[in-house]
Amino acid sequence: MKLLGKVVKYGDDVNTDFIIPGKYLVLTDPRELAKHAMEGIDPSFIEKSKDAIIVAGKNFGCGSSREQAPISLKYSGTKAIVAKSFARIFYRNAINIGLPVLECEDLWDLVRDGDELMLDLKSGKITNLTSNVSTQAQPLPEFILELIEIGGLLNKLKKAKV
Amino acid sequence: MANIIEKILSKASNREQVFPGEIVEAKIDCAMINEITGHLTIKYFHELEAKEVWDKDRIVMVLDHTIPAGSVEAAELHKIMREFAREQKIKSFYDVGRGGISHQVMIEKGHVKPGDVVVGADSHTCTYGAVGAFSTGIGSTEMAAVFITGRLWFKVPKVIEIKVNGNFRKFVTPKDLFLKVAKILGVSGANYRGLEFKGSTIRDMSIAGRMTICNMAIEVGAKAGIVEADEKTLEYLKGRTSDQFFIAKSDKDAEYERSLDLYVDDLPPLVSCPDAVDNVKPVAEVEGIELDQVFIGSCTNGRMEDLRLVADILKGKKVSDRTRLIIIPASQDVFLDALKEGLIETFLLSGANVANPTCGACYGGHLGVLASGEVCLSTTNRNFIGRMGSTKSKVYLASPATAAVSAIKGFITDPTSFKGD
Numbered sequence A: 001m002k003l004l005g006k007v008v009k010y011g012d013d014v015n016t017d018f019i020i021p022g023k024y025l026v027l028t029d030p031r032e033l034a035k036h037a038m039e040g041i042d043p044s045f046i047e048k049s050k051d052a053i054i055v056a057g058k059n060f061g062c063g064s065s066r067e068q069a070p071i072s073l074k075y076s077g078t079k080a081i082v083a084k085s086f087a088r089i090f091y092r093n094a095i096n097i098g099l100p101v102l103e104c105e106d107l108w109d110l111v112r113d114g115d116e117l118m119l120d121l122k123s124g125k126i127t128n129l130t131s132n133v134s135t136q137a138q139p140l141p142e143f144i145l146e147l148i149e150i151g152g153l154l155n156k157l158k159k160a161k162v
Numbered sequence B: 001m002a003n004i005i006e007k008i009l010s011k012a013s014n015r016e017q018v019f020p021g022e023i024v025e026a027k028i029d030c031a032m033i034n035e036i037t038g039h040l041t042i043k044y045f046h047e048l049e050a051k052e053v054w055d056k057d058r059i060v061m062v063l064d065h066t067i068p069a070g071s072v073e074a075a076e077l078h079k080i081m082r083e084f085a086r087e088q089k090i091k092s093f094y095d096v097g098r099g100g101i102s103h104q105v106m107i108e109k110g111h112v113k114p115g116d117v118v119v120g121a122d123s124h125t126c127t128y129g130a131v132g133a134f135s136t137g138i139g140s141t142e143m144a145a146v147f148i149t150g151r152l153w154f155k156v157p158k159v160i161e162i163k164v165n166g167n168f169r170k171f172v173t174p175k176d177l178f179l180k181v182a183k184i185l186g187v188s189g190a191n192y193r194g195l196e197f198k199g200s201t202i203r204d205m206s207i208a209g210r211m212t213i214c215n216m217a218i219e220v221g222a223k224a225g226i227v228e229a230d231e232k233t234l235e236y237l238k239g240r241t242s243d244q245f246f247i248a249k250s251d252k253d254a255e256y257e258r259s260l261d262l263y264v265d266d267l268p269p270l271v272s273c274p275d276a277v278d279n280v281k282p283v284a285e286v287e288g289i290e291l292d293q294v295f296i297g298s299c300t301n302g303r304m305e306d307l308r309l310v311a312d313i314l315k316g317k318k319v320s321d322r323t324r325l326i327i328i329p330a331s332q333d334v335f336l337d338a339l340k341e342g343l344i345e346t347f348l349l350s351g352a353n354v355a356n357p358t359c360g361a362c363y364g365g366h367l368g369v370l371a372s373g374e375v376c377l378s379t380t381n382r383n384f385i386g387r388m389g390s391t392k393s394k395v396y397l398a399s400p401a402t403a404a405v406s407a408i409k410g411f412i413t414d415p416t417s418f419k420g421d
Helices: A030-034 A068-075 A088-096 A142-150 A153-161 B004-012 B035-047 B072-087 B102-108 B123-131 B140-149 B174-185 B200-204 B207-220 B231-237 B304-314 B332-340 B343-350 B400-409
Strands: A002-009 A052-056 A080-083 A101-103 A116-120 A125-128 A133-136 B023-027 B030-034 B059-062 B117-120 B134-137 B151-155 B159-165 B194-198 B224-227 B258-263 B270-272 B280-282 B293-297 B324-328 B375-378 B394-397
Touching: A030 A068, A052 A116, A068 A088, A080 A116, A088 A101, A088 A142, A088 A153, A088 B140, A142 A153, A153 B035, A153 B140, B004 B023, B004 B117, B004 B134, B004 B159, B004 B194, B004 B224, B030 B035, B030 B102, B030 B140, B035 B072, B035 B140, B059 B072, B059 B102, B102 B117, B102 B123, B102 B207, B102 B332, B117 B123, B117 B140, B123 B134, B123 B207, B123 B224, B123 B231, B134 B224, B140 B151, B159 B174, B159 B200, B174 B207, B174 B258, B174 B270, B174 B280, B194 B207, B207 B224, B207 B231, B207 B304, B293 B304, B293 B400, B304 B332, B304 B343, B304 B400, B324 B343, B332 B343, B375 B400
Parallel strands: A002 A052, A052 A080, A080 A101, B030 B059, B030 B117, B117 B134, B159 B194, B159 B258, B194 B224, B293 B324, B293 B375, B375 B394
Antiparallel strands: A002 A116, A116 A125, A125 A133, B023 B151, B270 B280, B270 B394
């Protein structure tokens, strides 16, 4: 599974209140949530969210268990997140809703906002098409890759029933 | 040679022994949702065309984030929860006026026992380690799977042992202890790990204090915080649960990834400064910062022990004209006890605004939202930018003692140097 997208870069400890502020948690429509994605840290994010690949530092998604955080990113058009590390609840939530998340130490130093990236989820290879530099993320375990490819846990459970 | 978390997870997964890094499928003893995350779980449950939850007596549903409903949107979420509880015949549904903040309700109503594996669709589910349970926060989708199967996979975490000895000085509290831990470990220092608190200070600590330190385990990224159950736990559980349970204890030669040795005799009151929980300094170092709002409450510090401490300080005093004080008991039971003990009267006479149990102010929802440029000292657990309202507001986190004294002065004040005027 290969993904193409444009880099939107953030630093360390991007928390779930940045990704979707608490006041929006009463919204039930994912498209409405998406309008406020990253509003707590970057109100201009939605202008560049289509086909975005977020590249972030350590501990991305720390804080709350709100699944609305990865949901708002997914529906904003974000294709994947590559971070130095993730907070554990966000990591599980993202996979469970089918939003690809990769851990990679080096990428942050190799990209600039707007660079074009190609991700190979299976091998973990990441290529910066703008600067023609490649690096390697931790490949996803088979069962996680499978969850992402099928579009999340819900789809997997639906399929299992048929 | 197993630690407490390994023992609980091996029992729940029907295994002789488990090791850090292993993935196990555990049986869930109790699962909790609130309205903010639970409405999604219910939606997915229906999308999966599931007919019945796996065990209606092991599910607890609590309305707590917006109590009472402050908007049509919030009311709709309450309605979804109410209808699901009725449809699935879930008895442990805490409607408006019946429960309070979920994490307080889960413990005080006896839904959590030592040795249990508990999941909640809220990150502060880690609070229940206070009674010797393994508890952790999960997302709404996984919760739908738990509602159907009663099982969930976990990676057995590495555990950090935190040994705490000594006695707190007057006006130094378990909250200050955790802020010290946060300063040492950092906001991601325990990511994917468990924290086991032990030592004489922990043995002497009330269940309320243990709840405070386990509650904040997530603020250093931890999967769970836990304290081995002891006589205090058994005493607390009397009359709250009649179910059988097992008390898991770490073996003497249990393995830990890392050990911290802390002594609290000289621990000063601490404050977590904007905009990260690990940006911790002695209160004395930031004394004098003017406050627009002081907030006392939440799943971290809204219990009777906290409110008694606050009332002792506020008795016969007035909140400074420079600031406003908002006090929210963690549950209806706490509210009633505080009323009976006269604490609520003390708060009202001091000029505090007392409101009903809810998570509202802590996450910037309602009942204490901050305007741009405002500064708040709060007994809650997060001070991220915008957490309590405007992205241009600032939040300092501290203990109830520091909060009460600072409310009287109108600026951040070290409670250990407070002379009562």
